[in-house]
Amino acid sequence: MSQKFTLTVNGQAHTIEADPDMPLLYALRDDIGLNNPKFGCGLAQCGACTVHLDGQPTRSCATPLSAVGKAKITTLAGLGTPEKPHPLQTAYIEEQVPQCGYCINGWIMTAAAFLSDKKKPSEAEIKDALSGVKCRCGTHISILKAVKRAATMMG
Amino acid sequence: MTKFEKTSSFSRRSLLLGGGALVVSIGAAISLETVLSIGQAYAQGAKPPLTPDQLSSYIAVNADGSVSAYFGKMDMGHGLHVAIGQMVAEELDVPFKAVKVIMGDTATSVNQGGASGSTGIQFGGKQMRMAAAEARRVLVEMAAGLLSVPADKLTVNDGMVSATEDKSKRISYAQMIGGKYFNVQLDWNKQYGNPLYAPGKAQPKNPKDHKIVGQPIKREDVAPKVFCQEDYCTDVKVPGMVHGRMIRPDVAGSVPVKVDEASIKDIPGARVVWDKGFLGVVADKEWGAIQAAAKLKVEWSQAQPPFPEQATLYDHIRKATARKSQVDKENGNVDEAFKSAAKVIEAEYEWPFQSHASMGPACALVEIKDGNVTCWSGTQKSHFVQQGLAATLGMPLDKVRVIFKTSPGSYGRNDADDCAMDAGVLAKAVGKPVRLQYTREEGTGWDPKGPASIHKARAGVDASGKVVAYEFISKGFSRVDVGTNGSKPLDTLAGHTQGVALKSGDGFGVPAESYAFDHKRMGWETIPPLLDRSSPLRSAHLRDPVGPQIHFASESFIDEVAAAVNADPIEFRLRHIKEPRDVAVIKAAAEKAKWDTRPSPRKDQTGAKVSGRGIAYSQRNGTRVAIVAEVDIDRASGKIFARKFTVAHDCGQIINPDGLVKCIEGNIVQGISRTLWEEVTFDRKSVTSVDWISYPILDITETPAEVNVVLINHPELPPTGAGEPSIRPVAAAIANAIFDATGVRIRRVPFSPDRVKAALS
Numbered sequence: 001m002s003q004k005f006t007l008t009v010n011g012q013a014h015t016i017e018a019d020p021d022m023p024l025l026y027a028l029r030d031d032i033g034l035n036n037p038k039f040g041c042g043l044a045q046c047g048a049c050t051v052h053l054d055g056q057p058t059r060s061c062a063t064p065l066s067a068v069g070k071a072k073i074t075t076l077a078g079l080g081t082p083e084k085p086h087p088l089q090t091a092y093i094e095e096q097v098p099q100c101g102y103c104i105n106g107w108i109m110t111a112a113a114f115l116s117d118k119k120k121p122s123e124a125e126i127k128d129a130l131s132g133v134k135c136r137c138g139t140h141i142s143i144l145k146a147v148k149r150a151a152t153m154m155g
Numbered sequence: 156m157t158k159f160e161k162t163s164s165f166s167r168r169s170l171l172l173g174g175g176a177l178v179v180s181i182g183a184a185i186s187l188e189t190v191l192s193i194g195q196a197y198a199q200g201a202k203p204p205l206t207p208d209q210l211s212s213y214i215a216v217n218a219d220g221s222v223s224a225y226f227g228k229m230d231m232g233h234g235l236h237v238a239i240g241q242m243v244a245e246e247l248d249v250p251f252k253a254v255k256v257i258m259g260d261t262a263t264s265v266n267q268g269g270a271s272g273s274t275g276i277q278f279g280g281k282q283m284r285m286a287a288a289e290a291r292r293v294l295v296e297m298a299a300g301l302l303s304v305p306a307d308k309l310t311v312n313d314g315m316v317s318a319t320e321d322k323s324k325r326i327s328y329a330q331m332i333g334g335k336y337f338n339v340q341l342d343w344n345k346q347y348g349n350p351l352y353a354p355g356k357a358q359p360k361n362p363k364d365h366k367i368v369g370q371p372i373k374r375e376d377v378a379p380k381v382f383c384q385e386d387y388c389t390d391v392k393v394p395g396m397v398h399g400r401m402i403r404p405d406v407a408g409s410v411p412v413k414v415d416e417a418s419i420k421d422i423p424g425a426r427v428v429w430d431k432g433f434l435g436v437v438a439d440k441e442w443g444a445i446q447a448a449a450k451l452k453v454e455w456s457q458a459q460p461p462f463p464e465q466a467t468l469y470d471h472i473r474k475a476t477a478r479k480s481q482v483d484k485e486n487g488n489v490d491e492a493f494k495s496a497a498k499v500i501e502a503e504y505e506w507p508f509q510s511h512a513s514m515g516p517a518c519a520l521v522e523i524k525d526g527n528v529t530c531w532s533g534t535q536k537s538h539f540v541q542q543g544l545a546a547t548l549g550m551p552l553d554k555v556r557v558i559f560k561t562s563p564g565s566y567g568r569n570d571a572d573d574c575a576m577d578a579g580v581l582a583k584a585v586g587k588p589v590r591l592q593y594t595r596e597e598g599t600g601w602d603p604k605g606p607a608s609i610h611k612a613r614a615g616v617d618a619s620g621k622v623v624a625y626e627f628i629s630k631g632f633s634r635v636d637v638g639t640n641g642s643k644p645l646d647t648l649a650g651h652t653q654g655v656a657l658k659s660g661d662g663f664g665v666p667a668e669s670y671a672f673d674h675k676r677m678g679w680e681t682i683p684p685l686l687d688r689s690s691p692l693r694s695a696h697l698r699d700p701v702g703p704q705i706h707f708a709s710e711s712f713i714d715e716v717a718a719a720v721n722a723d724p725i726e727f728r729l730r731h732i733k734e735p736r737d738v739a740v741i742k743a744a745a746e747k748a749k750w751d752t753r754p755s756p757r758k759d760q761t762g763a764k765v766s767g768r769g770i771a772y773s774q775r776n777g778t779r780v781a782i783v784a785e786v787d788i789d790r791a792s793g794k795i796f797a798r799k800f801t802v803a804h805d806c807g808q809i810i811n812p813d814g815l816v817k818c819i820e821g822n823i824v825q826g827i828s829r830t831l832w833e834e835v836t837f838d839r840k841s842v843t844s845v846d847w848i849s850y851p852i853l854d855i856t857e858t859p860a861e862v863n864v865v866l867i868n869h870p871e872l873p874p875t876g877a878g879e880p881s882i883r884p885v886a887a888a889i890a891n892a893i894f895d896a897t898g899v900r901i902r903r904v905p906f907s908p909d910r911v912k913a914a915l916s
């Protein structure tokens with residue numbers, strides 16, 4: 001049975017009507033029309049769909065609408081803009097990280113939440129925080145460089 | 156452009172080229188007729204047909220002076236478009252930023268083969284370079300007429316042609332042809348795809364004069380991607396679009412016999428599309444389609460489980476009757492030479508089926524409107540998908556347009572082409588545009604697979620340790636069970652499910668190296684597929700098709716022979732390798748890695764954690780790569796840490812060194828992943844590795860600590876491929892390092908902890 005949901009996405013309220021069991025990912029992509037996050041697995045295994053719910057990295061493919069409540073949703077598009085980029089976005093450009101780039105969402109959103117909590121992380125801490133996020137093209141080396149660069153920028 | 160406005164007479168003269176009425180005297184040296192004839196010969200308002208023999212099919216100068224380069228291949232993630240832009244800008248003498256490379260749209264480019272065999276620069280770039288050089292030649296000739304200056308007294312800078320001795324005499328490309336089209340015939344070799352070649356009369360520049368080629372220019376598409384300003388194929392929407400999902404059988408080969416459409420009637424817009432074995436659903440919303448696929452009640456035919464137990468896979472390959480046997484290289488008298496050998500060393504290696512497992516499962520959108528088909532796809536080969544859709548939907552080719560949109564990396568014949576065909580069938584059946592994205596299960600479980608194989612190697616050595624006889628024979632499933640693209644229904648799931656039988660081709664390969672043994676034989680055998688249609692184990696091209704498996708075996712084996720004669724692995728290779736460029740990459744890798752010359756294995760380690768180093772090298776279509784791997788092994792857990800890689804890489808002329816390094820790093824990481832973790836699992840009924848748990852890849856915590864790349868540049872040589880060659884020797888380099896550390900030879904991929912632990916105990 002469809003229900004009304006009001007979602008606050010990147011500071012803007014959207015009211016949609018949808019099945020409470022529907023994962024948040026489809027609300028963001030199909031109902032609200034965002035081109036991010038991405039669908040990678042639908043199984044909470046890859047990170048491609050990651051968004052922040054009140055700052056917490058959350059895999060939207062496995063988060064039913066009924067569980068979102070009043071949480072503020074931030075997607076990669078809401079993290080920063082070309083005028084006011086998030087340090088990770090800047091670092092991604094500087095380090096020229098992506099190949100296909102389909103995985104970007106997972107890495108940046110996961111790393112952004114981690115770096116906002118953890119200042120000056122060690123390499124091992126960065127790796128542990130990102131463990132499980134997937135990049136099939138194998139851009140691992142550049143991802144780590146970018147996250148380290150962003151960590152430095154964020155002091 | 157304003158700074159050129161003063162040369163107004165030239166601007167007016169340029170009107171001549173558009174057929175305008177304004178006639179300006181050009182001076183005595185050249186007649187008006189000549190100017191007009193040059194203009195009409197080279198430029199026109201209407202676009203010539205999109206054929207490979209037209210310069211306009213590759214290059215256009217726009218009214219604002221920017222250049223469009225229409226490219227019949229596409230970038231699948233390595234940044235190929237940057238390199239192509241550099242080559243075009245270089246030959247045309249325009250700034251790099253002035254060139255926009257438009258890739259893989261069948262409406263704007265000719266069939267240059269799509270992404271294929273690491274030929275983006277080798278063949279695609281070669282053609283674009285020749286086209287750009289011809290465009291420059293023609294533009295200079297036009298300028299010569301307009302400026303009354305002989306062509307050899309003109310120079311070009313940033314798209315401005317000026318008299319070398321009088322810079323005030325000048326005219327820009329845009330003034331001459333901006334917004335119009337080249338009307339210039341090229342000398343086309345009448346081939347399509349990778350071999351397409353259509354030079355003009357111009358010679359490309361001498362590499363010594365290159366200013367843009369060879370520079371580490373950055374990708375401009377990274378910022379739009381991180382700011383979500385670029386739509387991927389998954390994000391394209393058209394009005395009236397509905398969403399599709401396919402339904403696959405639990406037992407591969409079974410087909411639906413009863414479908415209860417009423418079981419999904421509550422879902423808005425839900426409809427079933429069923430034709431023989433083809434079964435899909437559409438719904439208004441994506442979530443609706445997902446639910447419909449889950450809820451639809453289907454009765455399936457009783458099919459014999461088609462596959463052997465996975466544990467018997469290599470026995471199956473060993474025992475299967477070869478469908479084709481072929482010796483690709485033979486010299487000397489191998490059988491006789493083996494008889495004379497003092498010692499014969501033999502080994503056999505095994506490589507599993509592997510999946511493309513693209514980061515997102517394939518997605519395609521097909522719209523059929525007013526008799527025209529438009530498909531947005533992440534395919535590697537849009538021109539072939541165009542042919543496939545025409546055949547699958549029964550449409551004339553010229554009514555089908557396929558637009559490549561950025562998508563998850565493909566690494567070969569992944570699930571993209573199958574998805575485009577399925578979307579086409581759904582769209583035709585429901586009369587609405589259909590966006591179809593496969594599930595993770597389809598992306599990993601149902602993509603065409605890299606073939607499983609075994610490799611038998613033998614070497615005879617004489618008393619001095621010299622190799623006197625050598626034989627290397629691979630046997631496996633074909634690399635072209637289904638073709639490299641979806642151009643034929645017999646090569647796609649949509650074709651198979653609708654009744655077209657698979658027509659498996661025969662293809663494998665032999666090691667690409669230059670070991671000069673007096674008596675040497677290298678060959679391969681292919682065996683039939685396990686199921687003759689709609690098989691989740693149908694085999695096809697996966698990055699560096701059959702390269703990783705063949706060279707895992709051949710380069711492990713050379714190491715085994717070196718160890719058998721107590722020689723250092725590099726010193727032993729260099730005794731036999733004859734190609735100077737091969738020698739150079741091996742020496743470069745060894746030097747950079749500070750290779751410690753001694754035989755393997757090292758014998759100085761005890762304890763739970765041991766380390767070793769290994770070398771492997773190979774060629775690939777003109778490129779050569781040598782890799783030194785340094786690995787740590789935890790004996791207790793069997794876990795391998797592939798810690799450090801030193802890669803020497805020679806692909807002729809380097810177009811963009813930074814892009815090349817990234818491309819190599821990706822190959823190394825993916826190569827480690829395939830060596831340590833990747834194996835398609837299956838039971839009697841179907842493939843059981845269907846997600847990231849059952850088909851693990853290299854985690855970020857396992858990233859090598861160092862990947863050092865040594866680029867060997869040969870500006871004087873044509874560029875060869877880089878997209879795949881460096882994945883080729885990775886597995887053998889790791890295997891050889893494990894042997895160095897432990898004295899144990901692992902001959903089956905992947906080197907998962909369990910397998911390594913078992914081998915070490």
Ligand code: FES
Binds near residue numbers: 044062
């Ligand atoms: S799509 Fe959500 S984790 Fe993969």
Ligand code: FES
Binds near residue numbers: 102
């Ligand atoms: S860049 Fe392609 S999956 Fe990460």
